[in-house]
Amino acid sequence: MAQRGRRTTRISGDERQEAILVTAETLLGEKSFDDISIDDLARGAGISRPTFYFYFGSKDDVLLALLDRVIGEVERRVGALPRDFEAAPASTWRQSIGAFVEVFAAHRAVSAAAIAGRARNPEVHALWSRSMESWVAYTTEVVVAERARGAAPGGLDARELAVALNLMNERVLTAVFSGESPSLPETDTLDVLAGIWIRSIYGRDLAP
């Protein structure tokens, strides 16, 4: 459950917690999560190692807090998007995927660390799973609607299609942003992703 050792009064010290988070995100830009020790985090925030434990239960808890923010941001971005698939399906899909891509890009270090750390930490895994589940649900819903209005063909289970496409996005984005070897140029990523989504949802290309 990872209880944070939070004080009840509203005095300072919150800054320390924030400092740890900032240090973590900065350090993640330089080296991998595994290579960051709790001592690094503590020193970066100007405190000693034991004091770190006053604010977070573990290194993973820091990652969790960071991931929580990133997910919140995607949530907000996607929620604020127009949803007129009937009028302009191609560009609406593109925008939705684009929101994802942008937030991922802005916090690439955190996203990459969280996705990698998912295997090790159950809470990180659960948080990420929950979000994926929500993107999948949204995707499925739209696919079903598109099929209902005759714009998209059947042939593949809507939810299964949605799962595969969302997992593709996750994987492609991590590959792109961590500069892996078989990867895409960052500039083409959105085009390729959106292209595959459109073709596999509608069974054909759509006018942009």
Next chain:
Amino acid sequence: MAQRGRRTTRISGDERQEAILVTAETLLGEKSFDDISIDDLARGAGISRPTFYFYFGSKDDVLLALLDRVIGEVERRVGALPRDFEAAPASTWRQSIGAFVEVFAAHRAVSAAAIAGRARNPEVHALWSRSMESWVAYTTEVVVAERARGAAPGGLDARELAVALNLMNERVLTAVFSGESPSLPETDTLDVLAGIWIRSIYGRDLAP
């Protein structure tokens, strides 16, 4: 480069090395790679911890050796496949992807551990990257050929399409075989994957 402490003469002791590998794959079926200590591996092979280092330079080297075998198997399987995309494109794609799926399934623990360990270990990363690169090259080549004979439309860069599809397979397979939350039933996996490949390569459904 991870030099293995191999003897030059051909005496026994090779069995020990094999025993370590077997122990590792067995243990991987029970717990995560991180939770397996070198002591576990050594005891499982009936030797002491220091002796382990005679055979392998580190725990990661064991994973590397395991992954090497799995990749070799995929390589062999895919190489032995028919390649008549002109006669029966849909089923030929399906079979290629199927080879992947089967080997992954047969060694799911190793595959999952290797893919997860990629982030931590440069050699594992390099080995996996090299393989991905080879599947991508193969895919690209076929897509280009299909376009050349007028069977598939352009619109997306062939290699970029190939990269995204191969990454999708990797991610979907790890999700399926490690029983993650947004995932697919194992029985539908090949259908969904093949379906998305066909639609995004040919821009339409193909007769099976």
Next chain:
DNA sequence: CGATCCACTCGACACGGTGTCGACGAATGT
């Protein structure tokens, strides 16, 4: 205005895993 309380801090410790070193046996060839 002293007592007290509580958020906050850290020195020091125990633990567990990794990797290394040096010594010791047991075959093999000379």
Next chain:
DNA sequence: ACATTCGTCGACACCGTGTCGAGTGGATCG
């Protein structure tokens, strides 16, 4: 019988994690 090399391990040093208990200083209250 002797040397060399393979294989083996006990013991050690190291490093990162997490905990415990003893402070310290500022706010609040009698």
